[in-house]
Amino acid sequence: MSEVRRDIVTDTWVIIDTENDRIPVPPPSDVTVSGDCPFCEGNESRTPNEIYAVRSKGAANSPGWQLRVVPNINPILRVEGELQKHGVGVYDMVTGIGANEVIVETPEHITNFFELSEEQIALVMRTYRQRIEDLHKDKRMRYILIFKNHGPLAGASTMVHTHSDLIALPATPVRVKQKLSGTQEYYSYKERCLFCDIIQQEIEMGDRLIFQSEHFVVITPYASRFPFEILIVPKRHAFSYKVIDENEIKDLSRVLKVVCKTMFDILHDPPFNLILCDSPNLLPKANYWATIKSDFHWHIEITPRLYRTTGFELGTGFYINHMAPEKAAGIFRERL
């Protein structure tokens, strides 16, 4: 069982694996190949039993699937057990309750997300919605984070078969709280959604606009933390990914395929993270963030990880970015 510990000074939480005894060494650079890959069709016995699957034939944990969701084989948080909070002197701790799943995006050994077909990406996007809906039923799960790590510099493991990671947390993350505060503050002043205003302004100004589709706006954010950082925002105001509809899913799949392909071409297969930024799990009698449905607006962040963060980022929480987002957006527009 891991512990979720609160840094009392900064209100940051850290999941500590209290069972590991090994001194860390650099991760091995050898990567899984097709025949040897536990995520490939036919190797189902090499993963824990599936939680969810889209399959045209076959029994659970056998071939015949298009997409599988399995528990992480080394989960950092577990569903079983009671959520307990207790103090250790001045400190606070929560038992490591949560969930840690892997969404295997294809039965084939494809290593780049954009190489999936639009239909296959749509399956992945529907699965994101299904997993959030399902996990939100468990009120211990305060926040569901779905993300992708591509390339070692973005923290990817040696499992190169394209997949998404899901971590369900027993506390609302500090970055999510910051976003909720920022959007709530704006709404209480303007009575308008901050993200709705941002996309309108970006469409009007145009210099950070990469493109817009029927349902989405794709921009480089004004305060981009990383060169070529990308923000994808739905045009329809919606506080949670849970309410995405079928037309939006199909459109988003096209958008993600073209954005990831263009980023691959411009930056030569860069390491990157993709993060679905959703609302927390609302509690039934929540007056905490009671206005979240009008304030917050879900979105996707894609962050190429070309530079390592330094003591500056660690010490401040600020970032230094050597590429103006207006220039990055221009380069994207030329290559689309």
Next chain:
Amino acid sequence: MSEVRRDIVTDTWVIIDTENDRIPVPPPSDVTVSGDCPFCEGNESRTPNEIYAVRSKGAANSPGWQLRVVPNINPILRVEGELQKHGVGVYDMVTGIGANEVIVETPEHITNFFELSEEQIALVMRTYRQRIEDLHKDKRMRYILIFKNHGPLAGASTMVHTHSDLIALPATPVRVKQKLSGTQEYYSYKERCLFCDIIQQEIEMGDRLIFQSEHFVVITPYASRFPFEILIVPKRHAFSYKVIDENEIKDLSRVLKVVCKTMFDILHDPPFNLILCDSPNLLPKANYWATIKSDFHWHIEITPRLYRTTGFELGTGFYINHMAPEKAAGIFRERL
């Protein structure tokens, strides 16, 4: 001139280099060697003119020094110009006023900080105090961050000659604000300094205590974000590094030398960051954080960077750490 842009959603600031046009490429892996190193004695003409130096002989910018402070040759912020804030639609921006200095810690081509003599480290520690005192006279400089990046994975440049970086910022960083809030909240409830209570508790509990010297306590923090993270806290309550005295400087130099040497031995020359966590520059008529002298307590964070952060850390601001700080402290104690 760079721009300091505020992310309106999260209240994070990003320094954007608006002049650069190059698409980033991975940094070159070749490193500077002795004869070719601009930081070595005799090569003074290859750095900008010195801002400050400790020298036994010679004119400014000539040999004969023990320590030099020079402007960064590619400063991300500059002292010249007027601090202007303005809006860009819904966004906020500040002109890139600040300072970006390099503290060259020795005239010899030494690449590991702990290989400096205790006397030489004491010169570095006195220089930290001198630079903060000097830069605090300029009230545009809201926060002075002094830090070290060691190794490419910790964001170090190819300049391997041991040095510290200094960035003076026109805004108080979000991580510093979080620490000020956390310590202020604790003080207002308990009427005691949080860091004073932490060091007392860590001495009593002992499992995260690496060692204590006459004036300092060295621990692995309860919510360590990274394996083998180290926190060095002065025993004397002091809100700012500016008030460190000569006895404390000598003791701190001994502590840093032994801590960095032990970390080098255990983790085989790991990449790491060292961060001096100080108070912001107090304004003359500050009622903002008026209690900072009683709440806040300066300290030093040393963070080995053995793992890359993933989409999880980026998306949440939380961390996952696979080494319990109690175990790391035990390993440190065995090797001291």
